[in-house]
Amino acid sequence: MTDDVYVLGVGMTKFGRFPDRSLREMGREAALAALSDAGVATTDVNVIVCGSARTGILQGRESGVGQLIGWELGINSIPVYNVKNYCASGSTAFDVARMAIASGEHDVALAIGIEKLSSRVGKGAALTSDGMEIEGDIGFSPPAYFGMIARRHMDMYGTTREQMAEVTVKNRQFAAMSPYPQYRDAVTVEEVLAAQPVAEPLTLLDCCPTSDGAAAAVLISERLLARYGQGRAVQVAASVLQTGIYEQVKDITTFDLDIRTSRAAYERAGIEPGDVDVAEVHDAFTIAEIVHYEDLGFCAKGEGGSFVASGQTRLGGTTAVSTGGGLLTRGHPLGATGLAQVHEVTTQLRGEAGARQQPGARVGLTHVAGGFLEGDIATSTVILLTR
Amino acid sequence: MSVESATHPAPRLPGQHALEQQVIRESEGRFELVGSRCPKCGTHFYPPRLLCAKDLTECETVALSSHGVLYEASLIRVAPVGFKAPFWLGYVDLPENVRVFAQIEWTDDTEPQHGDPVELQIKLVRHDPAPVLGPVFIGPA
Numbered sequence: 446m447t448d449d450v451y452v453l454g455v456g457m458t459k460f461g462r463f464p465d466r467s468l469r470e471m472g473r474e475a476a477l478a479a480l481s482d483a484g485v486a487t488t489d490v491n492v493i494v495c496g497s498a499r500t501g502i503l504q505g506r507e508s509g510v511g512q513l514i515g516w517e518l519g520i521n522s523i524p525v526y527n528v529k530n531y532c533a534s535g536s537t538a539f540d541v542a543r544m545a546i547a548s549g550e551h552d553v554a555l556a557i558g559i560e561k562l563s564s565r566v567g568k569g570a571a572l573t574s575d576g577m578e579i580e581g582d583i584g585f586s587p588p589a590y591f592g593m594i595a596r597r598h599m600d601m602y603g604t605t606r607e608q609m610a611e612v613t614v615k616n617r618q619f620a621a622m623s624p625y626p627q628y629r630d631a632v633t634v635e636e637v638l639a640a641q642p643v644a645e646p647l648t649l650l651d652c653c654p655t656s657d658g659a660a661a662a663v664l665i666s667e668r669l670l671a672r673y674g675q676g677r678a679v680q681v682a683a684s685v686l687q688t689g690i691y692e693q694v695k696d697i698t699t700f701d702l703d704i705r706t707s708r709a710a711y712e713r714a715g716i717e718p719g720d721v722d723v724a725e726v727h728d729a730f731t732i733a734e735i736v737h738y739e740d741l742g743f744c745a746k747g748e749g750g751s752f753v754a755s756g757q758t759r760l761g762g763t764t765a766v767s768t769g770g771g772l773l774t775r776g777h778p779l780g781a782t783g784l785a786q787v788h789e790v791t792t793q794l795r796g797e798a799g800a801r802q803q804p805g806a807r808v809g810l811t812h813v814a815g816g817f818l819e820g821d822i823a824t825s826t827v828i829l830l831t832r
Numbered sequence: 833m834s835v836e837s838a839t840h841p842a843p844r845l846p847g848q849h850a851l852e853q854q855v856i857r858e859s860e861g862r863f864e865l866v867g868s869r870c871p872k873c874g875t876h877f878y879p880p881r882l883l884c885a886k887d888l889t890e891c892e893t894v895a896l897s898s899h900g901v902l903y904e905a906s907l908i909r910v911a912p913v914g915f916k917a918p919f920w921l922g923y924v925d926l927p928e929n930v931r932v933f934a935q936i937e938w939t940d941d942t943e944p945q946h947g948d949p950v951e952l953q954i955k956l957v958r959h960d961p962a963p964v965l966g967p968v969f970i971g972p973a
Contacts, residue, residue, distance in 0.1 A: 592906030
């Protein structure tokens with residue numbers, strides 16, 4: 446039996462290309478915002494968990510990002526865990542913080558996710574995806590992988606380029622209503638299709654941009670919740686992290702890993718996919734958001750294209766998806782993304798999302814699918830939050 | 833002019849590069865793409881590995897088939913650093929039930945499609961910053 450865990454506060458920086466902003470500056474801003482939102486003093490924090498993926502090779506700080514940011518806030522003498530888990534580093538930090546509280550070991554945890562991708566310290570080899578070194582020498586990049594998924598999905602299910610473009614159009618419309626994303630201007634389907642081709646059939650506007658940023662959340666035990674007032678707290682109904690099966694010869698239009706991870710989370714929370722009012726998914730590419738609708742159970746397999754075109758993932762639809770703008774407009778500062786998702790879903794469940802508020806949002810989901818190992822996705826996280 | 837002579841004028845032995853060391857070997861004057869085979873359960877793995885992931889038996893290194901079927905491909909229009917666009921990348925399924933990520937070269941005016949038969953050549957896949965040999969599948973075969 447584990448203790449219930451709540452999200453008491455969230456905070457994040459604006460996401461974008463900020464070559465002059467340091468890790469310590471962005472981390473400080475996000476963490477202070479989360480603590481302030483929670484009404485928790487720095488001296489009340491029992492444990493810090495910090496997620497980042499590429500701070501070593503890019504910023505010359507492989508370890509100790511959590512200590513760095515903690516000390517920016519004058520926090521010392523407490524346990525600090527630094528986690529690196531591909532694109533899921535931030536949601537992994539959240540999950541470790543949750544376990545730290547659920548186990549009864551700690552009562553107040555600060556989970557931080559951070560990444561700086563727009564500039565690097567010194568010079569080095571071009572980045573390849575972790576786990577894809579051999580493929581990298583052949584020319585691999587994530588757009589190539591998702592370009593193949595898009596072609597396969599179009600071939601098998603009749604999904605159209607216009608349906609994929611609708612994902613960017615929708616997420617840009619949400620972005621215009623949020624202060625945090627990098628790209629907040631509206632685009633049309635025609636503009637997405639006419640943009641610079643990257644990996645066919647995907648264009649530049651089908652792909653998430655390079656971005657820097659930080660996001661943070663304060664998690665608290667049920668035991669201490671009353672002390673801080675639970676008016677704006679959101680319950681962690683489930684948080685599940687799993688890894689791939691690394692199977693090669695398979696249908697690439699579906700991720701078995703995401704199906705397994707989300708079903709485990711739904712089961713733990715006693716929630717059905719149809720109950721999810723608002724979701725932040727790993728929309729690193731337009732086709733990815735479509736595939737995630739299907740794998741997370743928001744629509745049937747193969748129907749993701751018509752699902753987005755039908756408007757069911759917009760405000761008032763069955764599941765509003767990427768109301769925070771998604772990776773497609775925020776960009777994807779790897780370690781920060783998972784906690785930016787928690788920020789948006791928490792804001793939605795509190796009813797504080799303003800113009801982009803999904804009416805009556807009570808159940809929210811965040812999803813990250815991260816990294817590669819032998820052609821399979823390496824890790825997946827699904828978090829269910831309720832109010 | 834064959835595709836081979838256009839892009840790979842001079843044969844060379846596999847070098848010290850990780851890609852070449854891991855997946856290419858030279859046998860009787862020919863390059864082979866290699867994988868691993870578990871002597872106990874018969875499962876093949878690509879790239880090669882020491883222990884079978886299913887039963888931890890030590891694997892043997894074996895040459896993989898040079899004929900496969902294209903699973904899917906994408907025309908790369910923005911090249912990663914060290915490559916020149918456009919070029920095709922794809923996944924090829926081999927009879928050993930392994931899937932190989934490779935460059936794809938197409939010798940006629942059609943586009944590579946799911947299910948197309950393709951044939952392996954080991955050739956230069958990268959020139960910058962150093963020449964690297966790797967798997968290229970040619971079609972339609």
